[in-house]
Amino acid sequence: MTLTLDPENGILDPCPQITPRYLSDLKMMFKDQQVVDEILKEENRLIYEIRYYPFRTSKSDMALAVTRIFPGSIGGEYHMTKGHKHERDDQPEVYYCVKGEGFLLLDTLEGEFQAIPWRAGTITHIPPMWAHRVINTGTDLLVFIGVFHLSAGHDYEIVAQKGFSYRVYAVDGKPALIRQT
């Protein structure tokens, strides 16, 4: 099976499944709930979209996801993915930044944290048991590819409950990692 990706726009072809993530879908992920509520009164902003392709051929299959995160911020906090941990504790993932600039945040949610600066061409291996979230700190789209095992599973709830150790804000127009207590 061969797919085609438009790297400028993050459009995958063919693509059997597109999942949009609106502000209402990741309301609890942003720090400033008052600002979230104010924005939601005006518009339910599209923060990012995921395009999936599952390569179903055997009992042990891979999948590919292309995510495009739109530029912007909520209460000074850059647009980001919800972030998740894999349900299976033996499942890694490979992320490849195709376009844009930002950070990949890695957090065990048990005291260990890394922020990997990202730009087009960066490839990062995410070990099992590390929660992962991507932040778009640029003024254009950030496009990245994730390659993972179909059975990995996505646990978003643990991230909503525990949160990442750091948030990424625009401070004087530049990204700043702010420790969360």
Ligand SMILES: [Fe+2]
């Ligand atoms: Fe993942």
